[in-house]
Structure formats: C-alpha cells, structure tokens
Amino acid sequence: MEVKNNLAVIQSEIDTAVAESPYGQQPTLIAVxxxxxxxxxxxxxxxxxxxLGENRIEGxxxxxxxxxxxTMHFIGSLQTRKVKEVIDNIDYLHSLDRMSLAQEIQKRAxxxxxxxxxxxxxxxxxxxxIAPEDVQSFVQSLSEYDNIEVVGLMTMAPLDATDDAIRTYFKQLKQLQLAVNALGLPHAPCTETSMGMSNDYKIAIEEGATFIRIGTKLVG
Structure with a gap:
C-alpha cells in the first residue's frame, strides 16, 4: 500500500487518541x-x-x-566508538543511556x-x-556538557506486554518527564516524551507522547 494511504489511516487514529488524551497534544510522527x-x-x-528515524549508522x-x-532522528543504541561517525548529522538522539556516551558526544559534537x-x-x-530512580541524578550530572540538551525522555514497552501494562509504563515515563521538567534545569528543559511504536502508539498518545516512532504500519 502507498505510504500516503497508510499515513491517512494513522493520522485519523492519532487524532482520535489526541481527543481522548488528557494532554490533548498532537505528537510529532517519526517514520522509522x-x-x-x-x-x-x-x-x-x-x-x-x-x-525520519534510523537505528543503524549506515542506514x-x-x-x-x-x-x-x-529532521533526522537516531533511535538505536549508539556505540561510544561510533559517535564520531554520525553525531554531527543527528538532529535528535533518542538513546542517551550512559555517562560514557555523554562524554563522547561532548568531545565529538x-x-x-x-x-x-x-x-x-x-x-x-x-x-x-537508565533505571527510573536514577533519571534525575543522571540528568543533573549533564549540566556541564554544553553540547547536550536533554529535550525529553524515551522508553519502549515490551512487545508482549498487555495494554494495561503498556499504559502503566508510558504513564510512568510521562510522570518522570514532568518531574525533570519541574527542576527547571537550563540544560534539560525535558518537555518531550518519545514513546509509542506501530503496535502501541495510540496508548502512548493517550498517555502524553509528544514523539511517536512508527515503522511497519507506515512504510512497511
């Protein structure tokens, strides 16, 4: 099926989910x-x-x-030794998960x-x-890294999770994002949540996703 037809179906479902969400926010759609x-x-x-979102450097x-x-999003795990190959081509990185990666981004970007x-x-x-209980301390530790702006938090729900479990995970991420945002850190506005893929993006939107990552349902 043509992408434009898939997009029309997805956009209709997005609009419905936005209308049912207490946040009422239209998310940015990333084509994976x-x-x-x-x-x-x-x-x-x-x-x-x-x-567009990619998880391999070559692609x-x-x-x-x-x-x-x-706008290019790198959505996969990024090896520290590979940062120099790609970092200046990235608009958004969705996978900052350790201090060694932050240090390499600071060095190379x-x-x-x-x-x-x-x-x-x-x-x-x-x-x-990063474990939820470690998020705030990790974000605060990035204050001296002027090549990094923490725009938000990202998570993925287990593929075999029930809808109720998925909703719980996304709700937890949203509350974490709001907590970091409330800290008022200049380097970490943390206004965004990247969550939801082809199988669970409607739940993600209902729970406050501002970026959704859709591959199979959109482009195959």
Whole structure:
C-alpha cells in the first residue's frame, strides 16, 4: 500500500487518541525507515512526514545523504566508538543511556545535540536504558556538557506486554518527564516524551507522547 494511504489511516487514529488524551497534544510522527529503501523513505517524505528515524549508522547516513529537508532522528543504541561517525548529522538522539556516551558526544559534537534520555521503565534486562530512580541524578550530572540538551525522555514497552501494562509504563515515563521538567534545569528543559511504536502508539498518545516512532504500519 502507498505510504500516503497508510499515513491517512494513522493520522485519523492519532487524532482520535489526541481527543481522548488528557494532554490533548498532537505528537510529532517519526517514520522509522530502518527496514526500507531510500525510495520508500522518500515516499514518506513526499506524503508529508518530515521526521525520519534510523537505528543503524549506515542506514542513517545513506538516508541523510539522499533525502533533503528532513529532521533526522537516531533511535538505536549508539556505540561510544561510533559517535564520531554520525553525531554531527543527528538532529535528535533518542538513546542517551550512559555517562560514557555523554562524554563522547561532548568531545565529538560541534553543535548542540537534542537528546532523549533512554529509560528502562519496564526493567527488562534485555533493554538498554537508565533505571527510573536514577533519571534525575543522571540528568543533573549533564549540566556541564554544553553540547547536550536533554529535550525529553524515551522508553519502549515490551512487545508482549498487555495494554494495561503498556499504559502503566508510558504513564510512568510521562510522570518522570514532568518531574525533570519541574527542576527547571537550563540544560534539560525535558518537555518531550518519545514513546509509542506501530503496535502501541495510540496508548502512548493517550498517555502524553509528544514523539511517536512508527515503522511497519507506515512504510512497511
């Protein structure tokens, strides 16, 4: 199916979820294009999606080189040794999860990078991310890193979680984001929440997501 048709269905579902959310905020849609060609990603852009997300450096740089006038999100785990290859091409990083990565970004970036702190709300051992109870201290420890702006928090719900469990995880992330925002830290406005994918974005929006990451349902 054409991306524009998929987008129309998704946008309708987004509008419904926004209307049912106490936050009432229209989220930014990121097309996750890691499994598709440059041509298919361009089709998403032509349909009106202006944010692309990739989780591999090679795919990220290929899309960045060939697709113009889009905002690029790196949404995968970023190895410290790979930071220098990609950091100045990133508009948003969704996976800041350790001090060694922050230190390398500070060292290598030549501009301020908008970063989401990845939070392991579900506590899964297989997932990257900072424990919820450590988020505020981690954010505060970044105050001297002038190449990093903590714009928000990111999480992923387990694929096999029930809707009720997913809602609980997303609600917890939203409350964490509001708590960090309330600290009033200049380097960490933390106004955003990146949560929700093809299988759970409607719940994420209802619980206050400001960025959603949709791949399969949008571009295949």
């Amino acid at each position: 294009t890691k499994y598709v060609t440059i041509e298919r990603a361009q089709e998403a852009v032509d349909a009106g999606v202006m944010h 990220f740089l290929d899309k960045k080189a060939h697709i113009q006038n889009v 030549t501009k301020k990078i908008k970063c989401f702190i990845q939070v392991n709300v579900s506590g899964e051992e297989s997932k990257h991310g």
